[in-house]
Amino acid sequence: xxxxxxxxxxxxxxxxxxxxxxxxxxxxxxxxxxxxxxxxxxxxxxxxxxxxxxxxxxxxxxxxxxxxxxxxxxxxxxxxxxxxxxxxxxxxxxxxxxxxxxxxxxxxxxxxxxxxxxxxxxxxxxxxxxxxxxxxxxxxxxxxxxxxxxxxxxxxxxxxxxxxxxxxxxxxxxxxxxxxxxxxxxxxxxxxxxxxxxxxxxxxxxxxxxxxxxxxxxxxxxxxxxxxxxxxxxxxxxxxxxxxxxxxxxxxxxxxxxxxxxxxxxxxxxxxxxxxxxxxxxxxxxxxxxxxxxxxxxxxxxxxxxxxxxxxxxxxxxxxxxxxxxxxxxxxxxxxxxxxxxxxxxxxxxxxxxxxxxxxxxxxxxxxxxxxxxxxxxxxxxxxxxxxxxxxxxxxxxxxxxxxxxxxxxxx
Amino acid sequence: xxxxxxxxxxxxxxxxxxxxxxxxxxxxxxxxxxxxxxxxxxxxxxxxxxxxxxxxxxxxxxxxxxxxxxxxxxxxxxxxxxxxxxxxxxxxxxxxxxxxxxxxxxxxxxxxxxxxxxxxxxxxxxxxxx
Numbered sequence: 297x298x299x300x301x302x303x304x305x306x307x308x309x310x311x312x313x314x315x316x317x318x319x320x321x322x323x324x325x326x327x328x329x330x331x332x333x334x335x336x337x338x339x340x341x342x343x344x345x346x347x348x349x350x351x352x353x354x355x356x357x358x359x360x361x362x363x364x365x366x367x368x369x370x371x372x373x374x375x376x377x378x379x380x381x382x383x384x385x386x387x388x389x390x391x392x393x394x395x396x397x398x399x400x401x402x403x404x405x406x407x408x409x410x411x412x413x414x415x416x417x418x419x420x421x422x423x424x425x426x427x428x429x430x431x432x433x434x435x436x437x438x439x440x441x442x443x444x445x446x447x448x449x450x451x452x453x454x455x456x457x458x459x460x461x462x463x464x465x466x467x468x469x470x471x472x473x474x475x476x477x478x479x480x481x482x483x484x485x486x487x488x489x490x491x492x493x494x495x496x497x498x499x500x501x502x503x504x505x506x507x508x509x510x511x512x513x514x515x516x517x518x519x520x521x522x523x524x525x526x527x528x529x530x531x532x533x534x535x536x537x538x539x540x541x542x543x544x545x546x547x548x549x550x551x552x553x554x555x556x557x558x559x560x561x562x563x564x565x566x567x568x569x570x571x572x573x574x575x576x577x578x579x580x581x582x583x584x585x586x587x588x589x590x591x592x593x594x595x596x597x598x599x600x601x602x603x604x605x606x607x608x609x610x611x612x613x614x615x616x617x618x619x620x621x622x623x624x625x626x627x628x629x630x631x632x633x634x635x636x637x638x639x640x641x642x643x644x645x646x647x648x649x650x651x652x653x654x655x656x657x658x659x660x661x662x663x664x665x666x667x668x669x670x671x672x673x674x675x676x677x678x679x680x681x682x683x684x685x686x687x688x689x690x691x692x693x694x695x696x697x698x699x700x701x702x703x704x705x706x707x708x
Numbered sequence: 709x710x711x712x713x714x715x716x717x718x719x720x721x722x723x724x725x726x727x728x729x730x731x732x733x734x735x736x737x738x739x740x741x742x743x744x745x746x747x748x749x750x751x752x753x754x755x756x757x758x759x760x761x762x763x764x765x766x767x768x769x770x771x772x773x774x775x776x777x778x779x780x781x782x783x784x785x786x787x788x789x790x791x792x793x794x795x796x797x798x799x800x801x802x803x804x805x806x807x808x809x810x811x812x813x814x815x816x817x818x819x820x821x822x823x824x825x826x827x828x829x830x831x832x833x834x835x836x837x838x
Contacts, residue, residue: 480792484814485722492730492817504729511722
């Protein structure tokens with residue numbers, strides 16, 4: 297045991313290294329341990345003896361080829377053999393063990409009963425030490441396999457952790473590049489237009505000045521949304537507590553609409569909310585961010601001038617908000633990635649952006665125990681929707697994680 | 709003094725609009741192109757004196773437009789590379805592609821005025837020496 301345990305502690309080893317590399321000490325120990333004619337052999341996959349109690353590895357090799365003990369050991373990893381006295385033979389295999397990883401077999405060989413007739417009465421005593429030795433060797437080879445497997449597991453684990461970290465850091469640098477581009481573009485346009493207006497060499501008409509300022513205001517709103525999204529993302533990631541208050545969803549939608557009004561242009565925005573308040577318990581600022589982000593998204597991906605449809609509805613346990621556009625809709629197969637952090641539309645459909653907006657929406661709605669998703673509307677365009685638990689309605693226990701709305705397809 | 713004709717090849721509509729407003733107000737004739745393809749067509753047909761060429765254009769980038777232009781015509785048009793990157797290697801790269809100037813975004817109106825002033829001076833000197 298001592299001979300085997302020492303090198304095990306050293307850590308790195310490869311197949312068979314342990315048994316072979318300590319073979320001198322080990323075989324000395326084995327030789328000393330030989331009692332009453334019982335011998336132990338450690339045999340490699342070809343049947344050649346690596347270490348043995350008779351101290352003469354090479355010479356014993358041929359002897360085991362007839363036994364094919366290595367094949368026997370491969371079939372069953374460990375076992376004992378009780379064969380009738382083969383008669384005429386001097387020794388018999390009485391036990392074996394096999395370490396699959398190291399491809400080594402441990403064989404215990406005893407003189408046959410006929411060869412031992414004279415010392416028969418001592419048999420009981422002589423059995424014990426080799427048997428003990430046998431189990432020690434078996435235990436060690438198992439330990440060896442176990443360590444080898446553990447080492448492989450740790451290696452795999454590290455590799456997967458490493459690739460996970462790499463992709464996370466790549467996503468972070470992507471978002472940084474996107475964010476800096478998204479922040480830089482409006483800043484650059486403002487810089488160009490305002491610096492020109494400040495220049496006294498040119499006499500600017502009041503209408504031209506107003507045009508520059510109007511455009512700068514749009515750029516500032518754009519910047520504001522990006523900065524707010526970045527802050528919101530770090531808030532969600534930092535999982536700071538949300539401050540829930542009873543609030544009318546209609547009012548929140550109104551505030552979000554007001555905020556994005558300058559960007560609507562010629563668009564017709566139809567709003568369908570009931571006259572009764574749609575009371576939900578929520579963080580007002582966060583839900584306003586969700587609606588503003590969905591509006592932003594619809595403005596970006598539907599043709600300028602096309603209408604938008606907002607609606608709110610009390611559906612009992614939950615309150616439903618929908619926003620529909622008449623754009624190209626969501627490309628088949630991308631629905632499930634749409635709300636992933638840093639996801640951007642495929643290059644042919646990408647309209648710029650940080651890839652944070654919809655991920656933030658999902659983070660916020662999930663924190664409110666609601667659901668958010670998108671579907672393509674039957675007459676074309678995308679319809680984004682989210683639900684929030686209705687205030688004062690106790691959710692049924694089977695409905696704890698928010699409810700998916702049942703769509704009414706009947707009306708046309 | 710003849711009015712210089714400036715071709716602006718820029719894919720961002722807002723930036724294009726503002727450069728148009730600013731440079732027109734300074735008395736230049738401005739021609740706008742929103743892609744490399746339209747830009748190359750305008751180069752052939754309108755013979756501008758100065759071209760502000762965005763490097764980061766989709767499909768065909770600014771470097772490629774410059775290379776094609778330098779290969780195809782003998783007449784020298786002043787080409788200005790407009791890009792977000794200003795390292796020495798970027799400047800060398802644009803010089804090798806055939807650009808005369810390298811301007812890091814945003815292109816300020818007074819920078820363009822400076823470039824045109826330099827071009828006027830260069831052409832005056834050239835006419836004195838002949």
